[in-house]
Amino acid sequence: MARLESELVIIYPMMSEDTVKLIEGENKITFIVNNKATKNDVKRAVEELYEVNVSRVFTRVPSIHTDDSRGKEESLRQAKPRIKSL
Numbered sequence: 001m002a003r004l005e006s007e008l009v010i011i012y013p014m015m016s017e018d019t020v021k022l023i024e025g026e027n028k029i030t031f032i033v034n035n036k037a038t039k040n041d042v043k044r045a046v047e048e049l050y051e052v053n054v055s056r057v058f059t060r061v062p063s064i065h066t067d068d069s070r071g072k073e074e075s076l077r078q079a080k081p082r083i084k085s086l
Helices: 018-024 039-050
Strands: 010-013 030-036 054-061 072-081
Touching: 010 039, 018 030, 030 039, 039 054
Parallel strands: none
Antiparallel strands: 010 030, 030 072, 054 072
């Protein structure tokens, strides 16, 4: 399967009361991603675009009963800050 460009993998960050709690409590960020993206694509895109180290990627495909879910996949990952050496 061909690799997707980082800019095409992440569609937008998901912001809701529940996702803000995950960010604050567990350092986990939720994004809506391209449905054709693999976990490796998501990991690489987040690391490149946000300059963090991703420890794990979890994905979930939303119910097909919602019109907004076509071609999109929800992705949750735990990020560790990347330490830059000077």
